Amino acid sequence: KGIVAIVGRPNVGKSSLFNRIIREKKSIVEDIPGVTRDRIYGNAEWLTRQFIIIDTGGITLEDQPFAKEIKIQAEIAMTEADVIVFLLNHQDGLTDEDKVIARILYKTKKPVIVAVNKYDKKGLSTDAYEYMSIGLGEPIMISSTHGIGVGDLLDKMIAEMPKIEDEIKDDRTRMAIIGKPNVGKSSLVNSLVGEERMIVSEIAGTTLDAVDSNLQVNGKKYTLIDTAGIRRKSKVFETIEKYSYLRSLTTINSADIVLLMIDSSVKITDQDTNIGGLAYEERKPIIIIANKWDLVKDKEKQILKKEDEIRAYFKYLQYAKIIFVSAHDKTRIGKIFEAVEDVKEALNRKIKTSVFNEVLNRAQLINPAPNHNGGRLKIYYGSQVEAYLPTFVMFVNNPSYVHFSYKRFLENQIRLQFGFDGVPITLLFRERK
Numbered sequence: 489k490g491i492v493a494i495v496g497r498p499n500v501g502k503s504s505l506f507n508r509i510i511r512e513k514k515s516i517v518e519d520i521p522g523v524t525r526d527r528i529y530g531n532a533e534w535l536t537r538q539f540i541i542i543d544t545g546g547i548t549l550e551d552q553p554f555a556k557e558i559k560i561q562a563e564i565a566m567t568e569a570d571v572i573v574f575l576l577n578h579q580d581g582l583t584d585e586d587k588v589i590a591r592i593l594y595k596t597k598k599p600v601i602v603a604v605n606k607y608d609k610k611g612l613s614t615d616a617y618e619y620m621s622i623g624l625g626e627p628i629m630i631s632s633t634h635g636i637g638v639g640d641l642l643d644k645m646i647a648e649m650p651k652i653e654d655e656i657k658d659d660r661t662r663m664a665i666i667g668k669p670n671v672g673k674s675s676l677v678n679s680l681v682g683e684e685r686m687i688v689s690e691i692a693g694t695t696l697d698a699v700d701s702n703l704q705v706n707g708k709k710y711t712l713i714d715t716a717g718i719r720r721k722s723k724v725f726e727t728i729e730k731y732s733y734l735r736s737l738t739t740i741n742s743a744d745i746v747l748l749m750i751d752s753s754v755k756i757t758d759q760d761t762n763i764g765g766l767a768y769e770e771r772k773p774i775i776i777i778a779n780k781w782d783l784v785k786d787k788e789k790q791i792l793k794k795e796d797e798i799r800a801y802f803k804y805l806q807y808a809k810i811i812f813v814s815a816h817d818k819t820r821i822g823k824i825f826e827a828v829e830d831v832k833e834a835l836n837r838k839i840k841t842s843v844f845n846e847v848l849n850r851a852q853l854i855n856p857a858p859n860h861n862g863g864r865l866k867i868y869y870g871s872q873v874e875a876y877l878p879t880f881v882m883f884v885n886n887p888s889y890v891h892f893s894y895k896r897f898l899e900n901q902i903r904l905q906f907g908f909d910g911v912p913i914t915l916l917f918r919e920r921k
């Protein structure tokens with residue numbers, strides 16, 4: 489998915505534009521943690537192209553002067569996004585602050601689209617010339633509250649996004665290591681790729697470039713995404729919780745498999761589960777890495793307790809595998825790659841239709857669907873369909889009779905029979921006419 493970031497000084501209308509563009513998915517699942525509230529990113533779609541949109545104005549820093557804050561927002565946009573929308577406000581005209589932001593944006597090689605908001609007049613396109621003086625191209629005049637020009641802006645965003653065919657498709661497995669600070673992400677990266685690799689981006693001024701690391705294990709090729717971001721210990725950024733979520737989100741977005749790291753020697757916190765929630769929402773295969781296992785005494789006895797604890801906290805991630813490692817002692821690290829290979833195998837698993845239907849029939853026998861929405865669900869038959877994630881279509885008497893708990897029961901039955909550890913699976917219900 490492409491990523492678009494909106495930048496601009498306060499009150500130009502960033503969040504109203506953001507809200508107009510995001511397509512809020514009504515979540516049918518209940519236990520997802522609170523990152524969805526007060527969010528600064530959202531999923532959007534235009535002309536069938538899906539993308540993530542970020543409102544950098546939502547990333548606020550305490551006790552920072554305006555210039556510093558705006559600079560950081562612009563840098564975040566330049567790092568995380570494929571396309572930047574620089575928003576101005578026609579009611580204020582071009583201000584000195586806008587020029588400051590423009591000067592920061594000159595540095596980027598990414599496409600910048602200038603949009604001028606609160607433009608409610610029609611046909612006065614000469615107004616646009618005023619804004620060309622900042623040297624970032626011809627602006628698009630919009631009114632996000634009235635919807636004027638927003639379609640043109642979206643067209644332009646899509647046009648500037650990297651083409652899907654251009655995205656690298658090779659035999660490497662792209663993995664994102666995510667987790668809150670100090671769980672041991674950089675230690676794991678160091679164990680895997682070695683300490684000696686100097687990170688170019690640690691040189692002052694260019695702190696934000698993402699650097700991926702390639703490695704080969706048992707003849708298989710892997711890429712760790714944004715290892716520089718993981719190893720960097722930049723004070724300002726570490727403390728911005730919203731930014732660290734955003735960073736996790738963009739890394740997750742470009743990964744095939746997510747390694748969610750927690751510290752197994754201490755209690756799980758909301759920050760852990762919120763980060764896990766991001767990976768869940770993006771529907772990625774997930775492996776939970778319980779690190780610092782060396783610190784846990786009486787391991788034999790603790791392992792089951794710890795697993796239960798993790799399952800209880802990450803309710804929505806029941807399908808995730810859990811692996812206990814010590815990044816520090818480099819023990820059990822090989823298990824990670826075994827798990828990754830298992831997940832890849834599960835992604836490619838094809839279930840025979842006849843076998844699948846046996847399972848469906850038996851599931852309905854042992855636990856018939858409850859009455860829901862005025863009727864009782866009857867599944868006639870189903871099959872797995874071609875998709876990146878395992879996806880099953882079931883033909884039923886009426887899809888509105890599907891209660892989410894019954895859907896979950898079916899998913900559990902499928903997992904029980906066919907595995908699919910570590911990967912999200914999709915169940916679709918269609919009416920048989």
Ligand code: GDP
Pocket residue numbers: 667668669670671672673674675676718719779780781782783813814815816817
């Ligand atoms: P990050 O913020 O997630 O990248 O965490 P770091 O890799 O910087 O680790 C934070 C602290 O935990 C450091 O002091 C590490 O030495 C320590 N640490 C990391 N992994 C382990 C581990 O497996 N066992 C132990 N005992 N300490 C670890």
